[in-house]
Amino acid sequence: MTGYDALAEVYEWLISDAKLAPAEFAASFDDVLSLLPSNAHVLDCSCGTGQLAVGLAGLGIQVVATDASETMVRRTAELSEEFGASVRTVRADWEELPDHFDDVTFDMVFCVGNSLHHAVGARGRVAALESMSRLLRRGGHLVLTSRTWELVRAKGSRLDVSDRLVRRNGRDAVVVYRWDIAPNWEEEHHIEIAVAQVDAAGSVLVRSELLSCWPYRYDELEVELHRVGLRMEMSTFNPEAENYMVVASKV
Known part of the structure; x- marks a missing residue:
């Protein structure tokens, strides 16, 4: 898993204007947030500098934010403090998630920001998806964004x-x-x-x-989600668009 420790200090220059404010970033996921139960527990497992995690916490959601980069986790904690948001932060890569959290802990897991391609090959990608799936409650949802590779x-x-x-x-x-x-x-x-x-x-x-x-085709992602017990419910994939989002539920 790639570190991002050098870029973490300047990561805000890589975030679009529309997603820089935590509230606006969270609002971009309004459609999927409507799937959450009351008193929901949510994991942002590629939290970056924390805009999404802090925005979700601002909506009253119980949020845990993890990242493989210690510097990203520190910056998320700093942003949480700046906004007075209650976000628990943990340094962990995808495969380490089950070491920190019990199975079926979360109602929704976010893996956004085009991060999954840093998993090492198909084996690493499936292992990452398996870890996310394990942490979801039955009927919970994985929200994933990706480049159109x-x-x-x-x-x-x-x-x-x-x-x-x-x-x-x-x-x-x-x-x-x-x-x-x-x-x-x-x-x-x-x-x-x-x-x-x-x-x-x-x-x-x-x-x-x-x-x-390690890039992947959209149809490969579909197969791999199914392999780890997730059913694709929604997709914005368009072969002519640069990015897409998928929402998959825990079977």
């Missing part, structure tokens, strides 16, 4: 430089993605992400990280 691979290796400055915390930055697309689906791919911050004097501070990933 069919499109990513079709574009090949490339350099993507943002066409505008992104302003966060009074500072501007240019975001650059370098995609290293392997010849075959099952091989390790790489994404290098750089955030180049520019201050008022024109000085540039660059933080970057090389991330490993």
